[in-house]
Amino acid sequence: MKHPLADLFDGAEEIARAISSRETTTDRTSDSDSDPAHDHDHDDVAHSRRAIGTCHPERLDLVVSEVVEETPSTRTFRLRRPDGRDLPPFLAGQYVAVYADGTSRPYAISSSPARLDHYDLTVRRVPGGRISSHLLDGLAAGDPLTTGGPLGTFHHNPLFHGDDLVFLAGGSGVVPAMSMIREIVDRGLDRRFHLLYGSRDLGDVVFREELDALAAADPRIRVDHVIQNPGGGWAGPTGLLSAALIDALTGPLDGRMAYVCGPQALYPYALDQLTALVLPRRRIRFEANGAPADPTRQPHWPAGTDPAEEVTVTARGTTFRTPRGRPLLDALEDAGVRPEAACRSGECGLCRLRVVKGTVHHAEEARLRLSDPPAGYLHSCVAYPLTDLELDV
Template identity: 55%
Template sequence: MTANPLALLFDGADDVLAAMRRREEAGEVDHPADAWGDLEPLHPRRLDLTVAEVVDETVTTKTFRLRKTGGGPLPPFLAGQYINLHVQVGDVRTSRAFSISSSPNAREHYDLTVRRLPGGRVSNHLLDTTEAGDRFTSGGPIGTFFHDPLYHGDDLVFLAGGSGVAPAMSMIKDIADNNLARRMTLVYGSRRADDVIFREELDELADRLPGLTVHHVIAQPGPDWTGAVTPLDGKLITSLVGPLAGRMTYLCGPPGKYEFLIDELTALGHPRRRIRYEDNSVAVQPGDDPRWPADLDPAGTVSVTVRGRKTFAMPRGQNMLEALEDNGIPQEPSCRSGECSLCRVRVCSGEVFHAQEAKLRMADTKFGFAHSCVAYPLTDVEIDV
């Protein structure tokens, strides 16, 4: 008898399917509220997590191993997905999306690999203060940046930069743990050779897995470096990975590099539909966006009125989600990059600029909704949250 393919997706799938069959045989019809009891452990609204271990990866990066508070398996996820971690920084309750760098098969923990971002509110706070035993909450695993074997094939190219190697590492561990007949070429860019996250582990996996190839690319090479050097452009990509025909290509790193890399890849004849990039990163700053009005200073101050709540001043160059958090009106986003739409606010008056990353729906435009994480007020605005 052929096993149900759904059972291969996560532990416990057989139990869920068996419960559905029992109800069907008994003539029961599930109300959505009743079904949620079965689904909630797999797709939780909230997770209570405890830091089990803090691993120093490099001088700029740590991995935080999180377990379910009280024990037990965590919800399943697909390699490449992320969780939105809720963090208290001083008086501000905020959150950030972090890709899970551990294997989907290791359900007893999630590893979040965090690199220091100059001026970063959350990354610096986590790296400087978090210890084993600290507790956090998060949403469940989410995101569309994962490998789909039905559509993406079995020959992959992954272009990563900095902590963008985290989802790549999860994909590689998935290949190793499940002995998948999948080929993957990782081109990983780092600033310095002594700041390459997972370098020893990646090289060991490349030696062990016949289908895995890892190329390190360094921006500031020392005298002993003999490998590839930036810029990572079409010419270097071709020399490292060979022909791209038919291969799914993944991008994860600084968001400002995506447009350049997509242009380089398409110039090589690689179709846009074969390029995927991670959306949970911070959006390009408005002052660096060529669409930003040239006569408006991003540092200039505007007024925001939240209906029924308060009025506050904020700089145009700060996104409205952060400004709301700073003023004690937190939202509940999952991505902070314009994809999930959970931080939407309705703009009642005034003009708002959206970053290129915003995934606006037709209804958002029609009814005046803004994705606050990538929305910047050009004028005084009134919003409803």
């Protein structure tokens, strides 16, 4: 059986072989008058960057090969390279950033990492959502779409997470779970996976037929749907993913790893329920899921600071006004200043900028280095301007 990380190791070996081959060629030709040493150095760097870029690209120019309607509000977009080559390897649970309409949003990959001829991105419409509406209303088979390479830490770690897993999903939070389940089946992994999937109603369940079929056919996979407002004809669990319901469905959680993905409101609720079941915090993993809906509710938001009041921000020679309660990254993009970004949740650090002058609120979601705040660095996707700012972008 091929190890689930083998594709990544194979990619690293390919890079090493490419660099080694290049170095050998350089050694053979270094005495040639027609090929100066500094040209070799330049070629080596360029060759290494190309080799590394095959596994860790900054951008992927892809084409939509198929669109599948999962529910009235959710579609899956199957993406391929125009030339048919395989896509970079990823770990089940990771995401790619989609670049469109002058901004980006992260979307989890729902397809199996065992099948690299395509990525499936399953997108649910968010009320008022800029990019979800852009994709669902305007993207069709044959259209181009630009993404970043795979990123994210929300995936199974075979060294620490064990082989008995519980996943609490709400709404579109089932997407990374789908990728994990498909990998178990495709690669024949010795791993047990129990999905507790909460949905508002029966018409809101994404992947319902496939999930039920996989669970019926494979003893390693168990799926329990929990419907909040079932209406008639539903005999399964109802309500919320409470501690009592989790315990009734999963049994003891001792030694098991729990994953949680869904709307932001699910996270503190799920933590309370799992804690009540005496599951240690180190055995609970949450997917990063955007900037806080209301930064003023965080305990370290300065008292008496009005989030609606505007401040002045200067970056790359551009000056603009923005409310204190709006993420800096969003304000920068709308002003035409577009830092690199991917997760938009404080995790990846690609949007890391330095404050030259002024004060910001760092949201709890920001995974800053210990040295970042003293040196003035922030993650602009989850940073909020408290005073007038000057930024080094």
